[in-house]
Amino acid sequence: MSHNEIILNDDSFLVSETDKRGVITFASDDFCKIAEYDVDELIGKPHNIVRHPDMPKAAFKDLWQTVKKGKVWSGFVKNRSKTGKTYWVYATVYPYKNKDGNDGYISCRTKVASREEIEKYDALYKRMKEEERKK
Numbered sequence: 001m002s003h004n005e006i007i008l009n010d011d012s013f014l015v016s017e018t019d020k021r022g023v024i025t026f027a028s029d030d031f032c033k034i035a036e037y038d039v040d041e042l043i044g045k046p047h048n049i050v051r052h053p054d055m056p057k058a059a060f061k062d063l064w065q066t067v068k069k070g071k072v073w074s075g076f077v078k079n080r081s082k083t084g085k086t087y088w089v090y091a092t093v094y095p096y097k098n099k100d101g102n103d104g105y106i107s108c109r110t111k112v113a114s115r116e117e118i119e120k121y122d123a124l125y126k127r128m129k130e131e132e133r134k135k
């Protein structure tokens, strides 16, 4: 484990909502705490505010293609906090209609179950990133 990593608690539950373009419209307390942002710094910002540079483009392409079809996407995501710390989540993203009737998305995230899983996806994403660089 690196000292530059934030490990979620077993009961951490990070929720955010976006509009249909991926602009943040809501962030839960746990989301703000782990990402090290005040809620006001997140609302109105594109969700790539927490993107980690190690994440391959293909992962988000898959996410967007899935939710735009009205389907639910789940996956492992390496994110980056405001001060540059890494935090891994297991995310499920759902298409939904907000209370004003507008289409948007919700993501619910929990702790990645094991260190082995983190290492597996870290290695996979590094390989995918390398492939993307060669293109």
Ligand SMILES: Cc1cc2nc3c(=O)[nH]c(=O)nc-3n(C[C@H](O)[C@H](O)[C@H](O)COP(=O)(O)O)c2cc1C
Residues within 6 Å of the ligand: 016, 017, 018, 021, 022, 046, 047, 048, 049, 050, 051, 052, 055, 060, 063, 077, 079, 093, 105, 106, 107
């Ligand atoms: C509801 C929802 C939640 C998202 N959560 C994250 C997230 O936690 N981390 C992340 O890097 N991207 C997340 N994304 C994807 C971003 O919108 C974006 O596609 C991604 O960060 C890649 O950034 P880029 O398009 O600038 O390359 C989310 C998208 C949606 C719709």
